[in-house]
Amino acid sequence: MTRLTHLDDSGAAHMVDVGGKQVTRREAVASGRIDMVAEAAAAIRDGAIAKGDVLAVARVAGIMAAKRTSELVPLCHPLPISRVALDLTVDEHGVTASATVATDGKTGVEMEALTAVSVALLTVYDMAKALDKAMVIGGVRLLAKSGGRSGDWRA
Numbered sequence: 001m002t003r004l005t006h007l008d009d010s011g012a013a014h015m016v017d018v019g020g021k022q023v024t025r026r027e028a029v030a031s032g033r034i035d036m037v038a039e040a041a042a043a044i045r046d047g048a049i050a051k052g053d054v055l056a057v058a059r060v061a062g063i064m065a066a067k068r069t070s071e072l073v074p075l076c077h078p079l080p081i082s083r084v085a086l087d088l089t090v091d092e093h094g095v096t097a098s099a100t101v102a103t104d105g106k107t108g109v110e111m112e113a114l115t116a117v118s119v120a121l122l123t124v125y126d127m128a129k130a131l132d133k134a135m136v137i138g139g140v141r142l143l144a145k146s147g148g149r150s151g152d153w154r155a
Contacts, residue, residue, distance in 0.1 A: 021106040026147030027083075028101050030113035032140035034121045035094040040131040044124070045090040054127045055088045058097070062086040062120030066101050066112040076111050079103050086116055088124075094135075095124050098143075110142050 044054045051057075063084045070078040083102040088095055099116035101109040121137045128135065146152045 021149065023104055023106055024147045026103050026105060026108045026145070028108060028110040028113040028145040029098065029143045030110070030117045030141065031096065031098040031143055032117040032121050032137065033094055033096045034124050034135050034137045036128065036132045036135040038092055040128045040135070041090055041093055041095070043131055044095060044128060049127055050130070051127045054124055055090070055095075057127060058088055058095075058120040058123040059086045061123040062097065062099060062116040065119035066099065066109075066116035069112045069115040072115060073111055077107050079105050079107065079109060079112065081109065081112060084112070084116060086120055088120065095121070097121050097124075108145055108148055110145050114140060114142060 043049050047053060063086055065072070066084045067081055070076040081101060081103050083100070085100045087098045089098075097117045097120045099113045099120070101113040101116060103109050117140055118137075121140070125135050125137065142155065144152070144154045
């Protein structure tokens with residue numbers, strides 16, 4: 001069984017020491033979705049939400065969240081992120097978010113990509129909740145990662 005790196009030999013949580021790792025190019029891609037009634041999706045698509053441009057605000061929120069992941073997730077290292085790209089696609093029943101995050105560093109950016117997607121979708125909810133309080137956020141997952149000692153991975 002694989003050992004959990006955020007637990008020491010006694011089972012206590014700790015921040016992983018990445019001091020001995022090599023700096024490499026690392027990238028991660030995550031996605032997620034928010035489902036809603038067709039009326040809310042149409043209002044987002046058409047720019048008819050009273051609070052403003054939902055997709056623009058959600059994109060900025062996701063980018064900001066990726067940059068602050070280490071402040072939100074207790075054992076994450078602060079990273080010099082070199083790229084955050086956040087795509088939001090509206091269809092008849094919701095919005096799909098996809099984030100790509102990159103760094104040249106000693107640890108990966110999977111958590112940053114997952115955080116970007118999560119906060120972008122929460123922002124969509126916040127801005128459109130007047131039209132649909134029953135929206136459902138789900139399917140937030142890592143799709144791919146590259147770089148580092150463990151190499152590349154795809155879902």
